[in-house]
Amino acid sequence: MxxxxxxxxxxxxxxxxxxxxxxxxxxxxxxxxxxxxxxxxxxxxxxxxxxxxxxxxxxxxxxxxxxxxxxxxxxxxxxxxxxxxxxxxxxxxxxxxxxxxxxxxxxxxxxxxxxxxxxxxRFDPNFAALKAGFDQGRIGKGELLSITSFDPAPPPVEYVRVSGGLFRDMMIHDFDMACWLFGGPPARLTAHGAALVDPAIGEAGDVDTAAVTMVWGDGRIAVIKNSRRAAYGYDQRVEILGEKGLLSARNVLENTVEALTAYGAVAAKPLHFFLERYMRxxxxxxxxxxxxxxxxxxxxxTLREGVAALACAEAATRSLATGTTISLTPGMLG
CATH class of the missing domain: 3.40.50.720 (NAD(P)-binding Rossmann-like Domain)
Structure with a gap:
């Protein structure tokens, strides 16, 4: 005990x-x-x-x-x-x-x-199952990773001002996910972002919509997409394309009921926010x-893995500011 x-x-x-x-x-x-x-x-x-x-x-x-x-x-x-x-x-x-x-x-x-x-x-049962299947070789070598993480609504601007920015506060989860799935940090990355949801977030020096491309030394690619606004709920998806097929973890929905009619199919929305989605x-x-x-x-x-995710966030921040691709050097990773 x-x-x-x-x-x-x-x-x-x-x-x-x-x-x-x-x-x-x-x-x-x-x-x-x-x-x-x-x-x-x-x-x-x-x-x-x-x-x-x-x-x-x-x-x-x-x-x-x-x-x-x-x-x-x-x-x-x-x-x-x-x-x-x-x-x-x-x-x-x-x-x-x-x-x-x-x-x-x-x-x-x-x-x-x-x-x-x-x-x-990493401990979400769906993402953990995807990682296990990938490590077991179900789709062979991973080639292209796609991570989607959209919040239902932006946080207060007061929070944004002290958060460290979207890359350190929000996308850092996805940086860790990419490094975890692909076995370590990338060689370089390029970031794009804008304040499209709330102009006040831009005035605070941050972005609310962003995409980052990460490239590993052997050519593998990951694309991360973040937005502070998704009208339909908390959107959390991961997809890995490999030489033998595709692994994907989809959203967890409010319920599993689906209506099929002559007009089409209607299903429930994703769970609304992280407390519902990730409590388990x-x-x-x-x-x-x-x-x-x-x-x-x-x-x-590990703490070292936490530093690697932060190094990715730091590189993304630099990339957005300079409009260039940033390499992750050994000195950034400890």
Missing amino acids: LNVALLGAGRIGQVHAESMTATRDSRVVAVADVNREAAEALAARIGAAARSVDEIIADPAIDAVLIATSTDTHSDLITRATQAGKAVLCEKPVDLSLERALTTLAAAEATGRPVMIGFNR AYQIEWQAFLDAVTQDRPMPV
């Missing part, structure tokens, strides 16, 4: 709290948040104590922490927690700065403590972290 603490009591922290309290393999003993009232409310709901980050880090009885705080705190908390001997599961991204993330990688690896980055989509993935993710820690297994999503 692991004693664990949750750092962050906001929306994503509350999502994680559900998964953390649903297993018998761990016990949430403490919650911390800059908003003390939020920490106290969540702690009371799950039977834990509201404590400060400093108290949690210093407590040797706490074996692991889940970091769900604002992104600009991730690097510092990963470093402090691992140096205190704790295992860490940290929400994506590692940091908004690739330079800081690389410093954190070196510091955490020096401690030897396990760190996992929370790319929950968060639960599997937490159990995978616990299994890795308690059974001394490799982390299923």
Whole structure:
């Protein structure tokens, strides 16, 4: 039984709290948040104590922490927690700065403590089945990967201003998915983007519609498409074309009823947002972290892989700004 603490009591922290309290393999003993009232409310709901980050880090009885705080705190908390001997599961991204993330990688690896980055989509049963089938050689060598990720509506502009931009905040999930499926980061990538959904997002210095082409050293290609607006719901699809065929993971729909009439076919829309679409993935993710820690297994999503996804986001940001293709150098990957 692991004693664990949750750092962050906001929306994503509350999502994680559900998964953390649903297993018998761990016990949430403490919650911390800059908003003390939020920490106290969540702690009371799950039977834990509201404590400060400093108290949690210093407590040797706490074996692991889940970091769900604002992104600009991730690097510092990963470093402090691992140096205190704790295992860490940290929400994506590692940091908004690739330079800081690389410093954190070196510091955490020096401690030897396990760190996992929370790319929950790897644990979605549909995407996991696609990955398993691909690794089993069902379609032979992958040649062309297509990832679609559309949100139903854009976030508030206030959030956009502090998010680090679409590539670091939203598409980073897809960068990780592409690297995971194709066995590592690409050699180079090219990004295109615009603010087509909300002009205020453009005024804030970000884009809400983007496409990135990634190319691996052997010529394999991935295309990622992101939009902050899809009127029909949360659109999440992955497709791999290989030498022997095609593997695809389609949307999860609100229901499986389909009406077939003389006028055509009508089916349900995709689930509306990530909380409905990926709640099961968060639960599997937490159990995978616990299994890795308690059974001394490799982390299923390493800190180094988190840095690679951030390096892709950094390269995409540079590509969009310069209108050029950006190569991913060894120095960007740690």
